[in-house]
Amino acid sequence: MLSLYNHPTTTTTTTTTNLKSHFPSITHLRHSPTFPKPKPKTLTKSLLQWNRKPQLSGETPRVVVVTSGKGGVGKTTTTANIGLSLARLGFSVVAIDADVGLRNLDLLLGLENRVNYTVVEILNGECRLDQALVRDKRWSNFELLCISKPRSKLPIGFGGKALTWLVEALKARGDKTGGNGTGTNGSGSGSSSTGSGCPDFILIDCPAGIDAGFITAITPANEAVLITTPDITALRDADRVTGLLECDGIRDIKMIVNRVRTDMIKGEDMMSVLDVQEMLGLPLLGVIPEDSEVIRSTNRGYPLVLNKPPTLAGLAFEQAAWRLVEQDSMQAVMVEEEPKRGFFSFFGG
Amino acid sequence: MASIWTLHFHSLSVRPSCPFFIDSNSSTRRRRRHRFLITNGISTQQFKQQCITSISKFHHQLLTSISIPMPQFLTNRNIGINLPIWVCVAVVILVASLRALSKFSRKKERPGSVADLVRRGQLRSDRRGISRNLKYEDPFDNPLVKVSKSKSSVEMCGKVYRLAPVTLTQEEQAVHQRRRSRAYQWKRPTVFLKEGESVPPDVDPDTIRWIPANHPFATTSTDIGEDFAHKNVSQKHGVPFRIQAEHEALQRKLEALQNEEELNKVVINPINAKEFERPFNSHGRLNDHAEKTSLNNQVKDPLSSKLDSSPNNFGSASSSGEDQNLKL
Numbered sequence: 001m002l003s004l005y006n007h008p009t010t011t012t013t014t015t016t017t018n019l020k021s022h023f024p025s026i027t028h029l030r031h032s033p034t035f036p037k038p039k040p041k042t043l044t045k046s047l048l049q050w051n052r053k054p055q056l057s058g059e060t061p062r063v064v065v066v067t068s069g070k071g072g073v074g075k076t077t078t079t080a081n082i083g084l085s086l087a088r089l090g091f092s093v094v095a096i097d098a099d100v101g102l103r104n105l106d107l108l109l110g111l112e113n114r115v116n117y118t119v120v121e122i123l124n125g126e127c128r129l130d131q132a133l134v135r136d137k138r139w140s141n142f143e144l145l146c147i148s149k150p151r152s153k154l155p156i157g158f159g160g161k162a163l164t165w166l167v168e169a170l171k172a173r174g175d176k177t178g179g180n181g182t183g184t185n186g187s188g189s190g191s192s193s194t195g196s197g198c199p200d201f202i203l204i205d206c207p208a209g210i211d212a213g214f215i216t217a218i219t220p221a222n223e224a225v226l227i228t229t230p231d232i233t234a235l236r237d238a239d240r241v242t243g244l245l246e247c248d249g250i251r252d253i254k255m256i257v258n259r260v261r262t263d264m265i266k267g268e269d270m271m272s273v274l275d276v277q278e279m280l281g282l283p284l285l286g287v288i289p290e291d292s293e294v295i296r297s298t299n300r301g302y303p304l305v306l307n308k309p310p311t312l313a314g315l316a317f318e319q320a321a322w323r324l325v326e327q328d329s330m331q332a333v334m335v336e337e338e339p340k341r342g343f344f345s346f347f348g349g
Numbered sequence: 350m351a352s353i354w355t356l357h358f359h360s361l362s363v364r365p366s367c368p369f370f371i372d373s374n375s376s377t378r379r380r381r382r383h384r385f386l387i388t389n390g391i392s393t394q395q396f397k398q399q400c401i402t403s404i405s406k407f408h409h410q411l412l413t414s415i416s417i418p419m420p421q422f423l424t425n426r427n428i429g430i431n432l433p434i435w436v437c438v439a440v441v442i443l444v445a446s447l448r449a450l451s452k453f454s455r456k457k458e459r460p461g462s463v464a465d466l467v468r469r470g471q472l473r474s475d476r477r478g479i480s481r482n483l484k485y486e487d488p489f490d491n492p493l494v495k496v497s498k499s500k501s502s503v504e505m506c507g508k509v510y511r512l513a514p515v516t517l518t519q520e521e522q523a524v525h526q527r528r529r530s531r532a533y534q535w536k537r538p539t540v541f542l543k544e545g546e547s548v549p550p551d552v553d554p555d556t557i558r559w560i561p562a563n564h565p566f567a568t569t570s571t572d573i574g575e576d577f578a579h580k581n582v583s584q585k586h587g588v589p590f591r592i593q594a595e596h597e598a599l600q601r602k603l604e605a606l607q608n609e610e611e612l613n614k615v616v617i618n619p620i621n622a623k624e625f626e627r628p629f630n631s632h633g634r635l636n637d638h639a640e641k642t643s644l645n646n647q648v649k650d651p652l653s654s655k656l657d658s659s660p661n662n663f664g665s666a667s668s669s670g671e672d673q674n675l676k677l
């Protein structure tokens with residue numbers, strides 16, 4: 001993937017970023033043969049379709065906390081899907097399940113049988129950090145770290161500090177492989193793609209509420225993804241959590257509106273995404289529709305974004321992951337309406 | 350006259366009882382002959398003549414059929430009638446199948462059908478398995494996401510949506526931030542104390558989080574020191590603490606046993622030996638593998654290097670272990 005990425009010239013790269021910044025602004029030359037376009041442009045476009053990769057912006061590792069305030073709005077689902085999307089885009093990702101006692105990210109990822117050591121064991125000196133990281137078999141640059149086993153106890157006195165140390169240790173992992181790349185670690189050179197180096201993203205799945213677990217989870221984070229649903233209870237909690245994050249100095253907060261039903265919004269039975277934005281005043285990272293496939297994929301331990309063909313929610317998660325990489329936000333939201341039977345829609349364009 | 354009538358009657362009464370396809374060979378033979386005649390360039394006049402003669406012959410045969418054996422009569426008769434019948438049957442079958450086909454394809458297109466769900470990706474038709482790279486790399490521009498030329502609508506998974514622009518400005522964001530900073534004044538607690546504990550002298554009371562005594566966190570006994578924990582987190586090589594402790598305990602036990610042995614000259618029976626091996630196995634399921642590769646040269650003594658592996662270690666400890674994992 002990286003080798004492919006070398007291709008575009010500086011001009012094409014800039015155009016892609018520009019185009020991306022106001023999704024969905026990408027012109028669709030391939031699907032509109034009725035419009036004759038200059039040949040070279042079409043060529044660039046079609047090449048780009050296969051060679052595009054989001055531009056990683058910001059310092060690595062990007063430590064992102066996924067939080068919501070209210071429970072059950074989809075934090076874990078989002079962490080799993082965005083995490084695996086990022087891994088598929090070629091970034092190395094460490095997902096930390098910071099839900100003490102009620103962990104379920106491992107279940108969503110289908111890795112529950114492989115979690116033997118957690119952060120608690122690391123702190124107790126019963127294992128090393130690299131032994132507690134569970135590498136996904138589907139995408140080897142995705143690793144899961146659970147903070148504790150259901151009945152084990154995290155020393156909360158320094159829970160937040162512990163997470164910061166972990167982030168530091170993960171960061172140092174890159175130095176180690178680069179520094180003394182001896183025979184011990186043969187795969188040290190291709191560090192970032194194989195996941196043994198410093199990760200590009202550290203996603204922290206925050207527990208619900210604003211309790212000790214929340215405080216622990218947000219401690220090492222530089223940015224936050226706020227999950228909310230378009231209902232008034234979730235919104236109030238989301239606003240509060242945003243306030244707390246801002247007080248803690250996390251300024252880069254973007255929101256994902258989950259479980260959106262465009263049909264209900266159309267009938268004015270649900271707050272629209274733009275209404276939500278007006279209430280919270282946060283940039284949009286993504287809008288995830290309500291999708292029955294989410295529940296099915298949860299049950300299967302097989303995140304949505306790996307589905308083939310992708311579902312509506314899966315595509316939305318992929319797009320959100322892409323924006324997260326580029327530190328971008330949505331410039332337009334989808335609104336349901338009767339499709340206009342135009343000339344081009346006849347051709348499926 | 351009467352004989353003809355009786356004959357007709359006879360033939361009618363016979364027909365239902367006789368199967369339609371008594372001799373398919375004869376009919377094909379006959380058809381072949383017809384074709385031969387036509388392709389040989391015989392004029393229509395001649396053909397007509399032949400037809401008339403054959404018909405008259407046929408008539409003659411009919412008249413004399415009473416004496417003619419039954420099977421031959423039947424065959425002859427069937428051929429004459431069957432040819433158009435077969436054509437009709439073929440046409441009917443063709444029409445019916447075409448109609449069914451068109452109906453089937455229309456059913457496929459009907460919105461809301463299961464086929465439609467599969468097409469839209471709501472239902473998975475393929476089996477669950479290891480995911481492969483998708484054919485596209487761009488979630489904004491692929492066969493399932495199509496943006497209209499005017500950028501006013503988008504087609505996702507076969508459904509067209511209008512695009513409403515986001516109007517949030519930087520100023521509005523700042524207004525919201527100011528509102529929140531007024532509404533929620535908060536300092537992230539850095540000290541967690543159980544209710545009833547005394548506040549340490551050098552701690553800002555604002556940063557204390559009071560945990561109720563019945564809270565699950567409160568039952569946590571922080572018997573490990575902070576510095577010790579920090580050291581453990583950054584530990585990159587070597588034998589983890591617990592395993593090392595167990596290993597040392599085992600060593601002591603073995604030594605004690607050996608001393609005893611020397612005293613008593615008792616041979617160790619295999620059951621006892623197994624018992625001593627158990628701690629090894631429970632903590633290093635990949636022991637064999639680690640032994641084979643023995644890549645872990647960070648560890649000094651060979652015994653502990655055996656121990657230095659764990660069930661979910663695919664990190665930096667051994668690269669071949671990692672490769673193996675990727676292949677799984």
Ligand SMILES: Nc1ncnc2c1ncn2[C@@H]1O[C@H](COP(=O)(O)OP(=O)(O)OP(=O)(O)O)[C@@H](O)[C@H]1O
Nearest residue numbers: 071072073074075076077208259289290291294295
């Ligand atoms: N877009 C969606 N469409 C349909 N169901 C969804 C969607 N998002 C989440 N869900 C469902 O909501 C439930 C809760 O999701 P999830 O566990 O991700 O929430 P959470 O915020 O992590 O919860 P908790 O606060 O308990 O950690 C799950 O059963 C999930 O299947």
Ligand SMILES: [Mg+2]
Nearest residue numbers: 075076099104
């Ligand atoms: Mg959760």
